[in-house]
Amino acid sequence: MEIDRIVGGRLEKARRRKGWHQRELGAAVGRSESWVSQVERGVAALDSVAMAERLARTVGLEVEFLLAFDVRYPADPKPTRPVRSSGPVAGSSVVAASDAEGYGAVLRRVFALGSLAGLTTAVTGLSPDAHAQISRAPDHGVDRASVDELRAIGAAYRRSYRSFPASSLVTVAHYQVQLVLSLRPKDQPAGVRESLLAHLAEMAALAGALLAVDLGDPELAEGYLDLGYQVAKETGSAETRALILAxxxxxxxxxxxxxxxxxxxxxxxxxxxxxxxxxxxxxxxxxxxxxxxxxxxxxxxxxxxxxxxxxxxxxxxxxxxxxxxxxDLSKADAYEGSDLVRLGRFAEALPALDGAIERLSPQMLRHRCSAHISRAEAYAGAGEVEAACADGHAALELAGRVQHLETVRRVTVLHRGLRSRGTAGIRALGEHLVDVRTVLGTARRMV
The missing domain is CATH 1.25.40 (Serine Threonine Protein Phosphatase 5, Tetratricopeptide repeat)
Incomplete structure (x- = not known):
């Protein structure tokens, strides 16, 4: 994998700066010279969180840098123009430990992704024999502890939807779907089988949501949602069925x-x-x-x-x-404001959206993104053009960071509706829109 070569190159440079040979580094971390050579050449991936931390500490690197978080989860460029927002906007790092489950959980996600990378090289939808894979006899059973850890990782992925870039997260969701299929859940014991299928459906729903809403590919999303719905029907899970239908x-x-x-x-x-x-x-x-x-x-x-x-x-x-x-209740406020905008009740929508933006957690970047574009639409409907542009900028900044194409589409409609007025604020919004569309177009082509 390209990411393994990047990690290996960083390790090699740090080792050489210390003046060490590969055998010396291997001895320091309890591994062979051959193993260090394979890692540095990108032939072998780091195989545990503990080893990554030990290597980083030994050669004097931050573990996030050694693991190439800046490459795995790149933060999108900030707009060069100032953006006014009446509500707080989250910090710049989309992988901050304060966002989801903490530093250790982010590391676990990296290694879960790395261990599954050989299953597929791109998000291309489910293979034609995906359902047949479920019914094949497994070589051995899957232990319950491993399944429980898998479900915990899945829950972390689903929470990460609040703030992780879509192109990174959809790839992880796809790998998780393929992993469960490879474990042939139909032939596992009842409890393990049910848990595996629930995880599969949740990851399919996550992939479907990211593709349909964030990355603008409803046709590919439909394959994941179809699979998730079939699994939900088979397991009889009310939770999973409700998730897929919604x-x-x-x-x-x-x-x-x-x-x-x-x-x-x-x-x-x-x-x-x-x-x-x-x-x-x-x-x-x-x-x-x-x-x-x-x-x-x-x-x-x-x-x-x-x-x-x-x-x-x-x-x-x-x-x-x-x-x-x-x-939560802050998100309910956002739904109320957005619903009132859809009904053309712009003046009524503004207080609900003000409350939502004030109360939404700073880590809920996608939710804040949607609330800002809804408030921009409400301001535009109420004739407050400059306020509409300010919220449009705030929505675009967040949309660029999490790769949310639906928000970009809505800002596009907003801008076209205001464009004839020809103010400097409207022109600036148009320039910002072009910048973000360029960034997201590049990200989407990388998926």
Missing amino acids: GRAFPVAFGGDAESALDYALAAVDAAGRGASARMRAWTSAVASEMYASTGDEHGFRASLEEARRVVSRPVDDERWGGIGAF
Whole structure:
């Protein structure tokens, strides 16, 4: 892999700076000269978090630099113009330990990705015999502890949706899908099989969401969502079925079929009501509120959002949450503001969006991104052009960092609607839009 060659090159340079031979470094970390040579040439990958930390400490490097986090998870360039935002914006690092599960979990994700890299070289969709792979007899069983660790890693990936770049995260999700398929869950013991299939469906849903919403490839997303739905039906999991059905509502809505999108959302609400976690019930109700608003049904939107708030206002069992990212009361505020924008109620939308942007966690970059573009649309609808441009800039900054093409599409529509006014602020927004589209076009071609 290219990343292994980068890691090896950094290790070699650091070793040479110390004036050591390969055998000396090997002796210092308890490995052979041959092993050091293979790592430095990129032939062998580092095989554990502990070894990466030991090597980094020995040669005097930061472990993040040795592992090439700057290459694996590049932060997108910041805009050169100042951006005004009335709410806080997260820090510049998309892999900050404070974001998700902490430093150790980020390292585990790197090694999970590295260990699966041989399964596929690109995100090209599921192989034609993917379903056949599930039914083949395994060479040996999978131990429960390994499956539990896999599920923990999967939960970390799903939480990372809040702030990780789409092109990095979708590749990881794809590898996880292929890994589970290679383990042939149908032939594992019942408990292991159920857990593996749940992980497969969750990773398929994550890949589908990233492809459909962030990377603008609904056709490829459909393959993952189809697989996830088949697994959900087979396992009978209310959590997984609700997740996949709600996930399918978004690309359908983006395709212009609001009525069908509402059907998917309502099916998700029904599925969640048959035993899903409280947070899943709340989130699916919020998704339904958005789809109701898209059809112009204000009563349906308000009733669904009220139900979402009622559920999430009580203690929830996060251990059962199989969803992507996060959903809480601040996100419910964002849904309310966005729904009101869809209904053309711009003045009413602004207080809800102000509250959402103030209360959303700084780590929830995608959620903040959506809230800023919704507020920009509300300001534009209310005739406040400069405020609309300011929020448009804030949305684009975040969209560039997490690679969220749906936000870029919405800013494009906003800019075209305002462009005829010809102000300096509108022209600056257009320039910023071109910059971000260029960056995201490059990132999308790399997937």
